[in-house]
Amino acid sequence: MTPAVTAILAKYEATSPAVKANLARILMHGRLGGTGKVIILPVDQGFEHGPARSFAINPPAYDPHYHYQLAIDAGLNAFAAPLGMIEAGADTFAGQIPTILKVNSSNSWATSVQQAQTGSVGDALRLGCAAIGYTIYPGSDDIFASMELLRGLREEADAVGLATVVWSYPRGGTLTKDGELALDVGAYAAHMAALLGAHIIKVKLPSDHIEQAEAKKVYEGTDWSKQADRVRHVVQSSFAGRRVVVFSGGASKGTDAIYQDARDIRDGGGNGSIIGRNTFQRSREDALAMLDKLVAIYKNEE
Numbered sequence: 001m002t003p004a005v006t007a008i009l010a011k012y013e014a015t016s017p018a019v020k021a022n023l024a025r026i027l028m029h030g031r032l033g034g035t036g037k038v039i040i041l042p043v044d045q046g047f048e049h050g051p052a053r054s055f056a057i058n059p060p061a062y063d064p065h066y067h068y069q070l071a072i073d074a075g076l077n078a079f080a081a082p083l084g085m086i087e088a089g090a091d092t093f094a095g096q097i098p099t100i101l102k103v104n105s106s107n108s109w110a111t112s113v114q115q116a117q118t119g120s121v122g123d124a125l126r127l128g129c130a131a132i133g134y135t136i137y138p139g140s141d142d143i144f145a146s147m148e149l150l151r152g153l154r155e156e157a158d159a160v161g162l163a164t165v166v167w168s169y170p171r172g173g174t175l176t177k178d179g180e181l182a183l184d185v186g187a188y189a190a191h192m193a194a195l196l197g198a199h200i201i202k203v204k205l206p207s208d209h210i211e212q213a214e215a216k217k218v219y220e221g222t223d224w225s226k227q228a229d230r231v232r233h234v235v236q237s238s239f240a241g242r243r244v245v246v247f248s249g250g251a252s253k254g255t256d257a258i259y260q261d262a263r264d265i266r267d268g269g270g271n272g273s274i275i276g277r278n279t280f281q282r283s284r285e286d287a288l289a290m291l292d293k294l295v296a297i298y299k300n301e302e
Contacts, residue, residue: 001024001028002034002036004036005024005027005028005034007036008027008036008244009023009024009027011239011241011242011243012199012242016161018161019158019162019199021161022098022162023130023163023244025130026040026077026100026200029076029077029097030097032295033077035298036271037266037272038077038078038272039272039274039295040077040080040100040246041078041079041080041275041279042081042100042102042276043064044080044105044276045276045277046085047082047105047107047118048106049108050107050108055280058280058282061280061281064086065089065093066280066284067081067085068089068093068097069093070279070284072097073288074279074287074292076097076291078099078100079097079098080274081099081100082101082105082118083102083119086101086127086129094128095128098129099128100129100132100133100165101124101129102118102133102134103117103120103123103132103133103134104117104135112141113137114145115135115146117153119132121153121156124162130163131157131162131164131165131200133165133167133202134150135168136166136167136193138185138189138192139170139171139172139174139175140171140173141173142172143172143173147196150164150166150196151196154197163199163200164198164199165199165200165201165202166193166198166201166202167202167203168190168192168193168203169189169203170189178211181207182206182211182212183207183219183224184211184212186203186204186205186206186230187234187236189203190237190238191238191239193243194243198243199244200246201244202247202274203248204248205227205247205261205264206231208224226264227261227264227268228263228265228268231265232269234268234270235269241269244271245271246270246271246272246274247270247273247274248274248275249261249274249275249276249277255290258278259293259294259297262297262298263297273294278290
């Protein structure tokens with residue numbers, strides 16, 4: 001165990017040794033192992049956007065083994081996916097990379113932003129996962145039911161030593177489209193995930209827009225134009241950095257923008273990236289080159 005990881009785990013004061021061991025599995029694995037920084041490959045886009053929109057641009061990505069192997073060969077910290085995809089490679093890749101079972105999902109046809117539970121803590125334990133992953137949509141009309149379900153799942157996961165990763169994506173209710181990525185809203189969403197007991201918090205990179213009228217007077221007078229400063233505020237809102245915070249790669253974008261995002265996450269004190277479409281929608285060669293550079297950025301080698 002490195003000093004960096006020991007310091008992170010010490011901040012999880014009521015967390016059992018078993019859960020800390022699984023957090024350590026993620027934090028100590030791969031090329032960033034021991035640094036306190038992480039890169040996770042999430043592949044739940046087939047549920048959220050459909051297989052053609054997700055994988056047709058790079059047909060080998062239809063195969064779950066492709067994603068397992070990409071994460072392993074790139075030296076990433078973990079691979080996150082829904083039940084069927086984890087099951088499809090669980091035996092072949094057992095022990096080669098920590099996995100996170102995404103236990104709720106939606107689809108692009110639904111009019112509600114609520115997700116269905118599609119996996120269980122028992123599934124995660126059976127498949128040798130290090131953690132479960134769960135999405136909440138702060139702002140939606142269904143958020144309170146989601147919070148209650150998460151409470152039960154986290155309790156189950158704690159009891160068997162699994163960590164909990166919370167995707168906290170503001171959406172629905174009275175939020176505007178700009179508000180979904182607003183700085184005040186993103187910080188609030190990260191804080192809610194921390195309050196709900198998330199061990200790892202996943203949020204989107206925030207813009208400099210301030211959505212809530214009541215919050216504007218708090219934020220005015222400060223220059224939020226630098227993304228690294230906005231990242232720092234989200235980390236501050238996650239118990240002043242006492243929780244691991246990773247940021248979504250978002251929609252497909254150019255390589256320069258992806259690298260700059262990583263630099264801003266690093267410089268703002270974030271723990272890393274959880275990046276899916278921006279890797280697996282490229283050729284394997286290009287994806288590995290991109291992930292290699294992202295590792296170098298987080299290791300302060302670039």
